[in-house]
Amino acid sequence: MDNAFSKAIKTLEFEKVLEDLKELASASITTEYIDKIEISTDFDEVEKRLKETAEALKLINFKGEPRLFGIVDIKNIIRRVEIGGALTAKALLEVSDFLRVSRGLKTYIKKDSINREEIEINYMDKLIENLFTNKSLEDEINSKIISENEIADDASRELSRIRRSISSKKDSIKNKLNSILNTHSDFLQESIVTMREGRYVVPVKIENKARVRGLVHDVSGSGQTAYIEPMAVVEANNELRELYSKENAEIDKILKELSEGVAESAEEIISNQEILIEVDFIFAKANLAIKYHATMPRLNRYKKINLVKAYHPFLDRETAVPIDINLGYDFSSLIITGPNTGGKTVSIKTVGLLTLMAQFGLLIPAEESSEIAVFEKIFADIGDEQSIEQSLSTFSSHMVNIVYILKNVNKNSLVLFDELGAGTDPTEGAALARAIMDFMLQREIRCISTTHYNQLKIYALTTQGVANASMEFDVDTLSPTYRLLIGVPGKSNAFEISRRLGLPNEIIEESKKLLSSSSIEFEDVLQSIDKDRTKIREYREELEKEKRDLEIKNKKLESRIKNLENQKEKILEKSRDEARRLLLNARENVDIILSEIGEARDNISSENSKKIQDAQDLLRESLKKSSKDSDLEIKKSHNPIKNIKIGDRVRTSLGNEATVLELPDNKGNVLVQSGIMKMKMPKDSLTKVDTQESTTKNNTRKILKNKTTNVKSEIDIRGKNFEDAKDIIDKYLDDAYLSGLKSVRIIHGKGTGVLRQKLRDYMRSVNIVKSFKDAEYNQGGDGVSVVTLK
Structure with a gap:
């Protein structure tokens, strides 16, 4: 690993992040693997690492964690069977566990167990897909070996x-x-x-x-x-x-046979080891993201950093204040000022540490809108570098680091300086700091520095490509807020703090006289900027609150609109279905009426016949218009007619039967007639109707029509015995039910009451009978039963 990264890893405490990561790995072999992983400087590799970590995090959120047990160093075991050796029961069980975790991962990620619309899996899918599984060998080992000290009786x-x-x-x-x-x-x-x-x-x-x-x-x-x-x-x-000797020999034979089975798949099993370690490593990274409340940042190739609500991973999220910081957009260098213990050092450490995390492939504790670049080198000169062993002062130790950085830095580096130029004469220190910042600026090196020097504040204000930032300080409470403000230089606050702590005004005023006029003017400008900045922040916070409220209201309105649209569609569809049903019923009824009018027209006068003809024409026109105006959807049939002939009986997608009048035209439309209606329908919306079925339906309709016309509301069975009366009543009740009668009267007479009682006992078992009772006194009394039908 590049020595610059090695120093940065130590200075920025990246090792602590790696310790947290190792604790989340499932296997000791994975922790050894983590120590070998280096921070990448290749953009595509970093992007791949981040995406696979993000995929593992999605999988955990959607499916829970996979069972990553049984990941061990299998190489020595496989090497033994490859040279013909036999494995112990313990080693064979390790092979079985190794195969089981491989199979479990393939089940965990298989496509039908994941909603691919909600979660896109590419990297993890391809990685796990390459795992070798052998369930038969796995089961054979488990069935024959109970524990590392016990072989099953039925092993052979x-x-x-x-x-x-x-x-x-x-x-x-x-x-x-x-x-x-x-x-x-x-x-x-x-x-x-x-x-x-x-x-x-x-x-x-x-x-x-x-x-x-x-x-x-x-x-x-x-x-x-x-x-x-x-x-x-x-x-x-x-x-x-x-x-016992024979038992041991047989056990050795069983272990030998199982070991030979392992040897047959040795190459495939050994290939699983690297994949399983990689999978365990990736899921450990995902679990670290959960622990750190981390998200995947956007990567760029332009050395730009934009951290939004970023946290240092080792600070308490409940009490820590997140920072917003950017670099490489409008400026390449940033100078942060502010009081001691105000959070300056934590801010630059956060930038450096989160960059290292991202280039290692870890998600970062910041908002998803955050952006990070991939740097070739990261340098950090942070903290008290005083070296007793080398007899170096704080300034000398810092300068040794700075000299090293200036010798090794390049255009694709990120450099972090803490208290640049401190530890020596302020004038000389400020001059050195400015010269170093100029060196970085001329080479467009991304650089962040913290300082107390007013000269560097002025430098940032007057130099293009350099920006000020400050850690906010609340003078009223005499405490830092830890909020980083980009574009605003820090104010000293020394006089104000001293006044609030009780230093007499005359001393403060005398102190001001000792300052140069330019320094006083500069502090006044900063004070004015500070006031304006406070007002702007308050306005911005108020606007953000209003924006959030509006977004919440908009989401609620969008949800209500969507619900209303869904309800509207359901109501319209229901209305269309009802309209279709009513129209089809109307057509059938009109068909019957017109047929009956046609039959009756021969028996009436010519004048009335003309009126009937006019009425028929008017009815036909109305029916045609209603068909044109109705919003009937013609759908393709599931079993469309293939060979069509004139005269064929067909069923349309509207549900009615029709007769084919003309063969399909060049657009595939067929002229059909349903009752009095003629219409063109797409051929693929028609289904052939079985002639026998159609004839049966027509006969049934005629029978039902005759029954409806002829059934009376009462029947007289006086003088019949029960057996004869039962057959008559059965037929009568069926006819009455089909004709739509709700209530009928059965006249059975009083007599001895035997016929009445037997009929009533029987009607209790008739399904279509809802209830029965005696007629009113003046309408036959108990000589008549009034039957209500269902």
């Missing part, structure tokens, strides 16, 4: 068989030993079975060890107990040891 058939044999053999040995415990309890220290050197033994009192035939494997520390393997179980213990 042979292992399952061996473990069943081990269990059986253990039971056999324990049973024999329990029998010995029961028969030799007097010789034993305790009636328990224990193990020594992997073999089952019993604890025998040392004085009785000769009475128990067997092999002594151990003696207690006190010398009172001998742990003896009775001869009755020696052979069984040998067999058990052999089974």
Whole structure:
């Protein structure tokens, strides 16, 4: 890394930012990777880094954080299987976790799980897309290995068989030993079975060890107990040891087979490591943005900086005052003045640190409208540089840094000076500071300097390309506001502060006499500017408040207008649908009426026939006009007619049936007739109607028409038995319901009341019957049932 960046990183405390970033990484291998990342000076690379961080931040906001577990240094594991070695259970589980996190990331970012209209993903999508996954290998490892110390019984058939044999053999040995415990309890220290050197033994009192035939494997520390393997179980213990050996051999075989599976995908797995580290690094950057309340700045190639409401990341956001600062637009150098502890140093540190953050690929704690450039070098001479080891004064230490900067600076550098020229004679210091600022100005180097010198304030006022800025100070409270004001030189305030602290007026006035007239005039000008600036700020704040209020009101109005437009469209659509329905019903009714008039015209006088003809013509004209005036939308049919012939029955997109009169013209329009109406309709809006279906509908309509005309409002079933009356009532109620009658009378007579009761019991099960009751006394009483239909 360039030494200029190294010094700036230390001076501007960028290392603290990196420590915060490392804490947010999921894997230790990622923290090592962060130490290797350098601050970039390539515009395209910086832009890429910022965009991928912004994408990760969007993903976290929309989908939550991905599960970034299992990211480890897999290289040594893969190297072992590539040379034919077998992996331990722990290493295989690490491979499984490594594959699982890769698969999880691909699921996390897959297209159908993200609303691409709300969030655009390009960099992260391409990065994660390259991850290798192997779910079958992942599942095989997880199914066979329970933990780093335990292999599943069903990892293989042979292992399952061996473990069943081990269990059986253990039971056999324990049973024999329990029998010995029961028969030799007097010789034993305790009636328990224990193990020594992997073999089952019993604890025998040392004085009785000769009475128990067997092999002594151990003696207690006190010398009172001998742990003896009775001869009755020696052979069984040998067999058990052999089974354990077979178990270990089978486990080694299983691990070897799993390791071979890993070896088959070794190249792909190892390629995942770099991708996973990069993904973890990017999401760590996104989480740092959340911690710092950071946003993505706009980048430019023109060495321009414009920070809007920018915060130093290590200041408390609740109490810190954000700064607005720009450089490289109307001026290339900025001179900041103001009182000590007023925030000058923090301001230039904020500019330098946020620039380093952006060039590293981190979002910055400032408004989204902020703009930042990419610099080749960043130099910072900030703070108390006094060096005891080198016997250098504060001034000398600063000058060593400044000499280094002047030797290495170029046109694409950002330079930050804190208290330029301080620590020596004020006159000489001011002269040196001005000469250094001239050096920067002539080379168009972006430079920000803090100072107390009035000479530099005047220099900024009188030199093109240099601007003043000041840290505001509240004289009433004798405290800084930490607000940076561009274009305004700082006022000394020494006399005013002294007066408010109680220094006698005569001393203050005497002090003023000792100042040169030009200095007094300059302070008066600054005081006037300060007053004007205060008024302007108050006006601006008031205007901004009004602007915000107006924007809120405009948003509310826009929302209401949008809602009204939506309601309007819904109402219009509903009205159109209702109009279509009414028009189609009217056409059908007119069709029937005109047909009936035509049939009846033959039986009336010629004079009345002429009047009827005139009425028919008038009705047809009205119907045609209503069709032209109606706003009916002709839509394309889902299943348009293909082969069309004159005389075909079709259904239009308006829902009515029609007959084809002419074949399609050169525009694809077909002349059809629906009832008395003739109209041209697009061919693709017509659907062929099945002839049988059309005939059935016409017959049904005639039947319904006849039923409506002939059904009476009452029926007499007196003298019928219930079975005969039931069939008659069924047909009658159906006809009445279809004809639209709401209420009918059934005359059944009084008699014994049996027919009445059975009919009423039956009508309770008829779906179209809503209710029934006896007729009024003077209209038949309980000899008549009044039935209300649904």
